[in-house]
Amino acid sequence: MSMPILLLNAGSSSIKYQVIDAEDETVLATGLIERIGEASSTIKHKTQGETFEAADRYADHTEALAALVAMFDAHGPRLANVQAVGHRTVHGGSKFDRTVLIDDEVIQALVDLSPLAPLHNPPGIAGIKAAKTALPDVPHYAIFDTAFFAHLPEEAYTYAIDRTVAKELSIRRYGFHGTSHNFVSHRMAHFLGRHHDELKMIVCHLGNGASVSAIAGGKPIETSMGLTPLQGLVMGTRTGDIDPGVVAYLNRSGMSVPDIDNLLNKKSGMLGLCGKNDFRDIGAAIAAGDADAKLAFDVYIHRLVFYIGGYMALLGGLDAIAFTAGVGENDATVRAAVCERLHTLGFHLDAPRNELRTGRAHIISTDDSPVTICVVPTNEELQMAREVKDALEA
Ligand code: ADP
Numbered sequence: 593m594s595m596p597i598l599l600l601n602a603g604s605s606s607i608k609y610q611v612i613d614a615e616d617e618t619v620l621a622t623g624l625i626e627r628i629g630e631a632s633s634t635i636k637h638k639t640q641g642e643t644f645e646a647a648d649r650y651a652d653h654t655e656a657l658a659a660l661v662a663m664f665d666a667h668g669p670r671l672a673n674v675q676a677v678g679h680r681t682v683h684g685g686s687k688f689d690r691t692v693l694i695d696d697e698v699i700q701a702l703v704d705l706s707p708l709a710p711l712h713n714p715p716g717i718a719g720i721k722a723a724k725t726a727l728p729d730v731p732h733y734a735i736f737d738t739a740f741f742a743h744l745p746e747e748a749y750t751y752a753i754d755r756t757v758a759k760e761l762s763i764r765r766y767g768f769h770g771t772s773h774n775f776v777s778h779r780m781a782h783f784l785g786r787h788h789d790e791l792k793m794i795v796c797h798l799g800n801g802a803s804v805s806a807i808a809g810g811k812p813i814e815t816s817m818g819l820t821p822l823q824g825l826v827m828g829t830r831t832g833d834i835d836p837g838v839v840a841y842l843n844r845s846g847m848s849v850p851d852i853d854n855l856l857n858k859k860s861g862m863l864g865l866c867g868k869n870d871f872r873d874i875g876a877a878i879a880a881g882d883a884d885a886k887l888a889f890d891v892y893i894h895r896l897v898f899y900i901g902g903y904m905a906l907l908g909g910l911d912a913i914a915f916t917a918g919v920g921e922n923d924a925t926v927r928a929a930v931c932e933r934l935h936t937l938g939f940h941l942d943a944p945r946n947e948l949r950t951g952r953a954h955i956i957s958t959d960d961s962p963v964t965i966c967v968v969p970t971n972e973e974l975q976m977a978r979e980v981k982d983a984l985e986a
Contacts, residue, residue, distance in 0.1 A: 596620055596673050597980050598727070599973045601680040602719025604711070605629055607656055610973045611669055614981035617974060620669045625656045637663040653715070653722040661726050677732045678980040679720050680771070680972070682712035682821075684736030685762060689743065691979040694720060694732040702734070708762065708819065711857065733983055735976045740770030741805075741815050748814050765823075767815035769797045772916065773805045775975035776968045780914045783953045784964065792907040794900055797970065798926065799917035800828035800869065804896070806903035814906055816899055822856060825899065826892045828869035831860040833895070862888050871923045893926070897933045904937060912964040913939075921969050922949070927956065931965060938962030 595614040600607060605628045611620040621639040633650040636643060637660075644667050650656040664671045679694070685705045692698055699717060706713040724732055741749075749765040751758060758764065773795045780795075781788040789810030796804045802825040805815040816824025816832075826832045834856075842852050863869040865888035868877060877885035904910045914920075915927050924946050931941040940961035948954065950967075957965035 594673070595675055595981060595984070596669065597977045598671070598674045598677045598723075599680070599976045599980075600677060600719055600723055601973075602653060602715050604715040607653065607660070607719060609660065611674065612973060612977040614977045617977070619973075621664070623660070623663065625650065625660065628653060628656045633659075635659050635663055637667060639668055642667070653718040654725065657719075657722040657726040671727065674727065674730060676730050676980050676984055677723055677727055678976045679716065679723070679732060679734050680737070680976065681716050681720075681734040682737045682768065683709035683766065684734070684738045684742070685766065686742065686764070688734070688736045689739050691733050691735045691739070691983050693983065694724070694734050698734060708766075712821075731984070733980050735771060735979055737768045737770050738766045740774040741765075741767030741812050743811065744815070745813055751818075763819055765815070765818045767803070767805070767812070768817045768821045769801065769803045770812075771972045771975045772797050772970045773803070773807070773812065773815070775972065776914050776916045776970050777805075777807050779953055780912055780966055780968050783966070783968070784912060786911075791911045792909055794903050794907075794910060794913040795968075796896065796900070796913065796915050796920050796930075797917045798825075798896075798915065798920035798923075801830065802827045802832075802917070802919070804899045804903065806907050808907050814903055826865075826888075826895050827861040829858050829861045829863045831856050831864070862892065865891060871919050871926065875923070875925060889929075893929045893933065896930055900930070900934060901937065910938070910963050912966060914966045914968040916968050916970040921967055927965075927967070931957075934963075939965060941965060 593615055596611050597614050599610045599612060607625040610622045613620055623635065623637040625635045627633045628650050629652060631649060632647055634647045636645050644663060650659055661671060683705050685708060687701055702713055702717050720732060751763060753763060776795045777793050778788050780793060781791055793807040794804060801821055803815060803817045804825060805812050822830050824832050839852055861869060862874060866874065866884040868874050874885050874889060878889060919926055927946055928941060931939040940958045942956060942958045945956040953966060953968045955964060955966050
């Protein structure tokens with residue numbers, strides 16, 4: 593028996609998708625729709641080793657989904673065989689701690705949560721509505737970025753802010769990238785031949801967005817993102833931690849709240865520090881003697897080391913650490929810089945292993961390293977497919 597599941601990840605102007613057979617975990621199709629709402633939108637569809645492309649104007653997510661359906665009709669696989677749709681959903685607040693079947697009540701809850709995630713939840717809702725119209729006969733599930741962190745310890749998720757205000761406005765740490773932290777921590781435990789709940793682990797998800805989590809007893813006890821995905825590590829274009837006083841100061845200096853939001857989310861991080869947010873470009877700039885790129889790199893590593901060290905203290909030790917996502921999986925220089933700084937805390941990197949690119953989970957520490965250091969490719973779509981399968985079979 594096969595169980596094809598369509599996984600959708602809808603952003604404001606793009607939709608990424610995959611069809612995964614949840615029985616044997618093979619990928620049947622992948623695709624990307626871009627520039628939705630702009631003059632010329634595009635769709636790229638890959639299946640059975642072939643790539644198909646089309647360009648038109650898709651005014652909104654409904655028209656984009658119609659283009660997706662047309663691609664499947666023309667080139668396969670058959671959408672009629674799809675047994676469920678899984679939607680990546682950024683903010684589940686404290687309401688959702690697992691994957692849920694989407695009904696009108698869930699959609700309303702997502703609308704109610706939109707003020708907490710104005711950049712992410714509205715396009716996600718648009719994607720859900722369009723997909724439910726295009727594929728009305730199968731169940732649709734929401735998989736939340738926040739769900740894995742829904743049961744953080746209270747002292748970890750509580751901000752030291754007036755309790756009444758916090759309660760009224762649901763201000764607390766939620767954490768994001770949970771699908772990836774969940775997948776990678778389980779993958780690492782499995783790969784090391786250990787049970788997930790017997791390891792003290794740290795997962796560094798270093799992509800354009802970046803976050804780190806600490807896991808013990810099978811559960812996350814800390815993570816670096818907060819109320820929004822802006823807190824924590826230095827990211828491609830996001831500040832990560834700054835003094836919250838900066839926000840009030842910027843506002844008093846004449847910058848509007850939307851402009852501040854834009855500055856902190858889109859024009860900061862590595863991009864703000866050195867004009868580049870792709871680590872390949874940053875590496876090349878450092879090699880060419882660019883002082884701004886060097887400082888940006890140093891700030892990035894400093895923050896990451898700071899978090900890992902702090903999480904080791906909270907965990908009371910560390911068995912294994914995973915590097916994952918675009919930077920974590922591919923940039924050996926970042927991994928080497930982090931591990932060098934943490935050598936005295938038991939990070940003994942094996943330099944040749946660190947340079948290996950296998951595309952699979954592998955150990956990059958020495959055989960006698962007190963902390964086992966791993967590269968573990970993430971696969972959020974596969975984790976989503978597994979969760980939808982579990983929900984279908986429940
Ligand atoms: P997201 O899903 O957050 O958009 P990814 O996890 O795909 O991001 O990571 C994208 C980032 O990974 C790129 O911006 C780039 O900085 C980094 N990256 C990708 N490939 C490489 C590579 N070969 N070497 C160094 N960095 C890389």
